[in-house]
Amino acid sequence: MDEQRDAGAGASAAVRLLWGPPPGKPARGPKRGLTLEGIALAGVGxxxxxxxxxVSMQRVAGELAVTKMALYRYVPGKAELxxxxxEAAMPVPVPDLVPGPAAAELAGGWREGLAVWARELYEGFRRHPWLLEATVGARVMGPRELGxxxxxxxxxxxxxLSGAExxxxxxxxxxxxxxxxxxERAAAGSAGAGPDAQLxxxxGEVMRVxxxxxxxxxxxxxSVAEHGGQDQALEFGLERILDGLGLLVSRRAGGGGGRR
Structure with a gap:
C-alpha cells in the first residue's frame, strides 16, 4: 500500500511538472530563479x-551551481527529473498529415507519414541514446511525447483501421x-562499425573454421561483404512493416476482414 501511495504521489508530481497546475489554481512554488527548462537541460547535457x-540530483545541482536541497524545491526527485x-530532449512533433479522411491525399499519405515519423524518432534516439532507457515502462508522458x-x-x-489496430x-x-x-547503441565505440559489420x-574466425x-x-x-548491404536494417524492416500495414489498409478499404 505504501508503494502504491508513493507511486501515485510521484505520478501526480510528474503531471504537475510536465503539464502545469490544474486550470483555475494559481501556480505555487519557489520564486523564479532556476527554471524547470534549465534544470532539464542540465540533466540532458x-x-x-x-x-x-x-544523472543525479546532486550532479545536476552542481551543474547549476546550487545546493541539492535548493534543487528539491523545484523537482521532488530523480524520476521527475x-x-x-x-520532454526537453524530444523534438517538437510538427504534424506531417492533417487528421481526417483527407489525410491520404496529403504529404504522400499514411505510409509516407509513418515512414517520416519513424525516421525522425530514430534520429532522436541517435541524438540522445539515453532516451532508450528513459522511455520504457509505465510513466507519465509530457506534451511532446504524447504529441x-x-x-x-x-x-x-x-x-x-480500428483504434486498437x-x-x-x-x-x-x-x-x-x-x-x-x-x-546501434550497443555497437557504438567500435571504430564506427555498425551491428552487421561487427557481427x-x-x-570471421569461427566461420573460416x-x-x-x-x-x-x-x-x-x-553477400553483405560483396555488395555493401550491411546496416540497412532500419529501412528494410520499416518497409516490410509498412507493406504489411498496406495490405491491411487495402483489405479495410475493400470491406474485407473484421475490426477489433
Missing amino acids: IADAEGLGA VALMV WMERALAALDGCG AMDAVVLVAGHVRGIAEQ AAML HGERFPALGAALA
Whole structure:
C-alpha cells in the first residue's frame, strides 16, 4: 500500500511538472530563479555526455551551481527529473498529415507519414541514446511525447483501421525503431562499425573454421561483404512493416476482414 501511495504521489508530481497546475489554481512554488527548462537541460547535457546513470540530483545541482536541497524545491526527485529531461530532449512533433479522411491525399499519405515519423524518432534516439532507457515502462508522458503518438495515429486516420489496430501499428513501428537504435547503441565505440559489420567481424574466425556447418549464414555474410548491404536494417524492416500495414489498409478499404 505504501508503494502504491508513493507511486501515485510521484505520478501526480510528474503531471504537475510536465503539464502545469490544474486550470483555475494559481501556480505555487519557489520564486523564479532556476527554471524547470534549465534544470532539464542540465540533466540532458550530463546524460548526453555520460549516460543516464550519471544523472543525479546532486550532479545536476552542481551543474547549476546550487545546493541539492535548493534543487528539491523545484523537482521532488530523480524520476521527475528524468521525466523533464525526456520532454526537453524530444523534438517538437510538427504534424506531417492533417487528421481526417483527407489525410491520404496529403504529404504522400499514411505510409509516407509513418515512414517520416519513424525516421525522425530514430534520429532522436541517435541524438540522445539515453532516451532508450528513459522511455520504457509505465510513466507519465509530457506534451511532446504524447504529441509524437498523436502524430503517428493522425497519419493513420481515415485508413479504415480500428483504434486498437492503429495503436498496435504505431507500437510495431516504434518497436522496430527502438530495436535498431538499441543495436546501434550497443555497437557504438567500435571504430564506427555498425551491428552487421561487427557481427561479421566477430564471426570471421569461427566461420573460416566452421563455415561448412552454417552455409546459409556464410552466404549471407559473403553477400553483405560483396555488395555493401550491411546496416540497412532500419529501412528494410520499416518497409516490410509498412507493406504489411498496406495490405491491411487495402483489405479495410475493400470491406474485407473484421475490426477489433
